[in-house]
Structure formats: C-alpha cells, structure tokens
Amino acid sequence: MRSQASILHLDLDAFFAAVEQRDKPSLRGKPVVVGGVGRRGVVSTASYEARTFGVHSAMSGAEARRLVPHAAFLGGRFEAYWQSSRIVMALLGELSDRVQALSLDEAFVDLAGTAAPTDPDALFAYAEDLRAELTRRTEGLTASVGIGTSKLMAKVASELAKPDGVRVVAAGTEAATLAPLSVRAVPGVGPVTHQRLQTLGLRTVADVQRAPLSELVREVGATWGPELHELAWGRDDRPVEGHRDAKSISQETTFEHDQTDRAWLEGRIDADAAHVCRRLARHGQFARTITIKVRFGDFTTWTRSRTLPGATDDPQRVAQVARSLLDQVDVLRGVRLLGVGVSGFVRAAQEELFWLDEGSSSEVGGPGEPDVGGDGGAGESFGDGPFGRRRRELYWPGADVEHDELGRGWVWGAGLGRVTVRFETRDAPGGPVRSFAQDDPALHPAGPLPMAHEVPVTDEDED
Template sequence: MDAFFAAVEQAAKPSLRGKPVIVGGLGPRGVVATCSYEARVFGVHSAMPTSQARRLCPNAAYLQPRFEVYRSISERVMALLGELSPLVEPLSLDEAFVDLEAGGAARDTAGARSVAERLRADIRAATGLTGSVGLAGSKMLAKMASELAKPDGFFVVTPGTEPALLAPMSVRALPGVGPATAETLRRAGITTVKQVTEAGEEELVQLLGRAHGSWVHAMGLGRDRRPVVAERDAKSVSVEDTFDVDLHDRVRIRAEVARLAERCVSRLRGARRSGRTVVLKVRRYDFSTLTRSETLRGPTDDPVVVREAAERLLEGVDTTGGVRLLGVGVSGLADYTQEDLFAQAAGERAARAAEQEAREIAAVRDTGGPQAGREPGGESGGGEPPGAAGVPEAPEPRRWPPGVDVVHTGHGPGWVQGSGLGRVTVRFETPLSPPGRVLTFAADDPALERGKPLPLVPQD
C-alpha cells in the first residue's frame, strides 16, 4: 500500500487531500510512522524523529495513529490477496508476498500483468486507496519491484533482466545489508550491487563471515529461493512506550510497567495465545538498553502473573538517572495455558498490595502530603476523607489527540485538529463529504464525544 497510514488519513479527512500529512508519535520523543508523498518532498521520511519532521515541514498535519482503522482496512486488502492464491505471506499491515503460481492466477508474464492491474483496481474499489505491485520470480526482486512501482503502479522484472536491474543499485538495496554491513563493504570499495558480484563470494565471506557473506553474494546475483510462507508464526508479543520526559519516580516506573503488562496480555489474548517467558525492556537516560527475562513454569495469559513477573524483573534494574522507554513482552508462545497456581496466587497477593499502595499514594496526593489534615499537636484532625464532605472530586480531563474521530450532538461527525488550554478544535467533515468547517469548543463540552471511524468508500 502507498504511504498507508497517511493515505488512510487523507481518505478519511477531505481537507487533508493533496497536503502533507505525518502520522506517528507527537511528543518530543515521537517518531514518524508514515508520511504522505506531499511531506516527503520536504525530506520527511519514516522513522525520523517527529521533532525533526516539524522543522522540515512545520505546516503539515501531525496526527496520532488510528491502528484499529488501519487494521480493518488491511484485513480487506489481505482478503483480496487471498482470492489470488492460498500462499499469502503478510509482512505488515500494508505489505505482503503472494505466490501467484500456487493459486493459478498467472502462468506467464502477460497473465501476471493482468492480475496486477485487476488487483490494483479491486483494492481501490474496496478501500478507496492505492497500492503498488511488484512482479518477479523471487521475493527479493518482487519487493524491489514494488518499491520501483510506487506510488500507484506496478513493475515487472522480466526473467533474464535481473542482472541489469540490480547492477547499478546501492548495496543497501539488498536484504540483510544494513548500515554496519554497508560501511564494511564501503571500506573495501564495494558500494554497488555490481561490485558485490564482481568481488565474488570468497572475498565477501572474508569481509562479512561465512553465512552473511554467502547470503549477500546470493542476493547480489538475484538468487533468492525463499518460498512464500502462508502462516508466519509470531515468536513474541510485546508493547512499549517512549516517554516525553525521563521517568525518575520509582513508583511511577512500576505503575507504567504494570500498565504495559496489562496491554501486552490484552494483545496476547487477542491473538488467542499464551506465553512462557516474560521480558522487560528498559532504555535509560543515556540510551543504554537493558532486557531482563523470566521463564515461568508453564505458558500463561493471566495478566496478574505477567504483571507480577515484570515487576520482579524491574526490581533488578537500576533506574537511577531516569528511564526514557519501557517495554513488556511475552515469548515462548503456545496455543494453550497451563497456569502456575502458586505464581498466580502470589500474583494476586502482589496485585492486592499494589492496589493498596496506589490508594495510599492517591490519598497522599489528594490531601496535599503526608502531614495534611493533621492538627498542630500531631494527632489526626479527624473529619471525613477528601470528597466526602459534599465537595466532588474534579473529573479527569478528557484528552483529544489530533486526528481522533469525534461526534457533536449539534454538528455531527468530525475529527480533532488540535487541543490545549482547555479547548479543542474540530473540523466537521466525513470521508464522503467536501472539506468541512472548523469550530472550537471547551474540552469538557458535554455535546462532544469520541466517535467511530466512518467508511472510506460508499457502502452497499
């Protein structure tokens, strides 16, 4: 799919079509997930820090990802691919390999071209979006061809033309050649694929080692015999968060680990899996990254057990100086659970203790500190707990991230353009409407609520 996340947002928001759109983390440490082609003109690209993107393209629309929308559209596209062949290997939400021979969809180059054109038309009709198709005799070349086809096109690597196509490309175009490998090759005077093939396998093995050198040599010759694998079994499930400001408070760090463990288990259960090994990831203030793991007696999908294990792992990590990223994962996946009853019981005790600790912390915060509410003599001043004397506690302020769907009782559906200082600005439009008007409301306006994503194309 072409600039998938950004393209979805442009299709959903008529006022953004033809304009630079950047989707990703919006905080000081956020990273660009995807940007529209209009933003790429300014030098913005995926994996770039959002702060750098803002300097390059300050007038772009910066939006928070809506993964539930992207996932639903991805499922429709993958279903179309499944009609072509039983061998479909998804690489991500917006990319997949398809073995056309296995499905009998194409038996020669002309047939493959016809399939590509029909597929692109079907994708546009089903989603309102564009995709690019690369056709070749191997996975590596098909991937390269799809990149050459972007945006909204298809590219065929005709058998016999592979060497001419690969020769002028940078070594970075080859699978398995990252920055470190490319630098090693550069120091040896090898910067293009043609120079890779001219160097020969023996020299590459001396430079990169037996396995890696042989792999790079084979890729340089276009020899990729990897089959399309319909079922790629996930090896782990994990979630992580990067914080705008380093965390120093140990209680806050522990609370974040507990929250990540809950999210991880939710994702694990969504995949109908369980796992045996809990992994904690901590990136500290100096960018050093630590990982710790604990293997349980049996696979589990119990949030209490996973949270308890993650908290135990945290106890062995020094967070003095601050933490910028935390992650919790589960590996050693299985399709069943075999609960460790002792661990589960201990986890329940730990959960009760954590809840009690949270209540005590909240009480200290709400009363202004550990000495608040005491008379000069040091004895308790008595009285009712906070909020019990007829004074209601202030509700949590509602968050309105840029790009989120909303609905107003008087103005209908729209999306958030921005918020702050107790106000929220909304553009009222739908995927099938012309660009809409912009209005600003109080952030706590009862007439404004979160909305549901609307279809990008007319529904039958």
C-alpha cells in the same frame, strides 16, 4: 530458483498517511505526517507531499516541523489502519492460500498453482486489476506491486514500482535488474553493512556481484557473506510461508529506517501488545510467556522472554513486561525490526498477586538470516509513541470524535483544556471547525467509521 515469475509482493503506499488523507478530505493533496507530535516524537509515516520536503520515517518530529512547518502532524489511529489492513489481506487471500503478511501494509503472495497468468505482460495486467480492486475496496488507498521469481525479486520490483505502480521482473533478468541499484537494495544491508561495503568500494549491487566471495566473508562474516553474494545475483529460494496453527501469537514490524529512539520503540511495543492481546482474547486464551524480538541494522537478531508466575491477556501487563525486556537492549545500535509475542497458552487466567519489574529473562539468538520486508498528541500530555498508546488524554491531533449535535469529525488540535474539531468524514468533506472544552459532555472519542468491505475479525486474523 523458479523458472517463472510467480511471487507477488504488495506494499501499500505511505499507508498510515494515506489512511488519514482518505478519512480526512481536507488533508488530501497536502503534506501529512503521522507521528512526531510529542516532545521526543519520531515520524512514523509521511505522505508523498511531505516527502518532497525531505521528511521521512524515523526522522525526529522537530526536524520534520523545521522542513515542513505547514504539514498536518497527527497521532496514529491503529484501529483505522488495522481495519484497512484486514480488507487488503482478505483480498490477497482470494488470490492464493499462501499469503505471508509481513506487517499491516505489506505481504507476499505465492501465485504458483493459482489462476494467475505466467506471461509477463499478462502478469502486469493481473497486478493492475488487483490494485484497482484494492483501491475500490479500501475506498481510495493505493499500492505498489512487484512480481518476480523469488521473494527478493518481488520485493525489489515493488520498490522500483513505487509509488502506485507495477513492476514484473521476468525470469532470467534478475541479475541485470539488481546490478545498477545501491547495495542498500539488498535485504539485510543496513547502515553497518553498508558502511563496511563502502570501505571496499562496493556501492552498487554490480560491485558486489564482481567482488570475490572471500572478500565479502572477511568483511561481513562467514554467515552473511555467502548469503549476500547469492542475493546480489538474485538467488533466493525462500518459500512464501502461509498460515500455520499458532503455538504463539506475535506482531512484528520492520522499519523503513533503523530506529534508535527508545520512547518511540516503547510506543510501538504498546501498540503491538494491544494487538496481540486482542488476538489472545478472540482465541479465549491467556499467556504465560512474553517475548520481544529485536533485529538490528547489521541483521543480528536477538529475542528476550520472561515467563510470568501467572497467565494474562492484559495488554498493559504484556506491554510492561515487553518494555522491561527492551531495557536490556542497546537500541542505539539501530533497530530494524521490533516484535512482541506471547506463548505458553492456557484456557484460564492464573492471576499474579503482584506485578514485578524484576524477573529472570532468557536470551537466545544470534546473527539472523536475511529476510525481506517490513512503516502522541499535542503538547507533553500525550505519549511519544507512534500510536500514543500511553496518552493521558482522550483527544490528540487526528483522533476520531463524535459530537451529540454536530456528528462525526476529527481533532484538529488540542491543548490548554480545549479541543478543536473539524467536522468531516471521508464522504462528507469541508465541514465546519469548532472548539470545545475538553470536558464538554457532548463530545466523545470515537472509533473509525465502518467500511463497505470491512472484514469481520476472526480467530484466523493474521496481520
């Protein structure tokens, strides 16, 4: 354990929804739900205004609409989220060369040996300055920051600081800080472990602190029991893992709530495959092996991989193989983390004659070690994934568009061959609302607007 609080955890507040509210001024201060728009859609992120009605991530779109029918339900805009994420990660990289990004909106930073102060009060002011600079560079986003003597305590501190706050847990106060919290506050305690602990009457971290180690081992296993006991006391010596030369490229997301909807997970795979293949292309490489990583609510972790007869950088091919690997997984157990990776790099494409769903796969892994971290369109014509990567239409609620005469805007609604657009941008609110035929030649899909502090994409990009 460190003798001083020197690990920082930053978590962007309601990230996807916050980006939408920033870029769509008419939605600021109103309930916004990202995802949940398809027939079987699942909520990806809800704004804090929507959360007051009980909406949360992993909830079905139908239930979210019942709770808050007046909310704006939007499909995702991965490029806009990635754009803001790069700005944030670049800012963190100015603090330390040891930054471990967990997802687009979450990262650890090792402050040891940097210019960061060590006094808790000074650290608080340091974190407030960081958050103010983040808001300036991202043009309005906010973040919660926690600082502690370990990854565990930094993560717990940022959760206690939500939303839009700072919490510093000074050395020596770890156990007392954890004690009153629910056992779910301990990383790795998902629904299954939570239920097992409840059967023992262990509801708070203090209960786990007082429990005999033998009882924990009997209930949750010889590997996880001792680890749970150590974490309950705030003992965690895992390092912040900075950048390493990549022998593989992957994208992983830890979900706030365990996911059981296969269609939603397939949509996540599509988005991750697209991101991984962009990075492949920037490196000028092709991959032969495609891997998925699945971590369940009980923290059992499995990987499945398939090696192709040729090499590819095609996101559709990578997504197709990854989805076929996911077919072998019982997602009803509750998926806590999902990732897509590629490896076996070559510098030249080795074209496959056929795309086959059949093929051998390898399965490795077992009980995972606890880790800290980890957030469609109108009608049935859009995919159910969180970012709609399999949409069959050009326009979906929330999508960026541009009209030859009226300029930039976003899709207010779409269906029955019509597209309704609100013409506004983050700096030009309150524009008119107009409807067009879906095939109107003056209307075009568009990407996100550039930002003043936008970070160029490089080979070193890590999300």
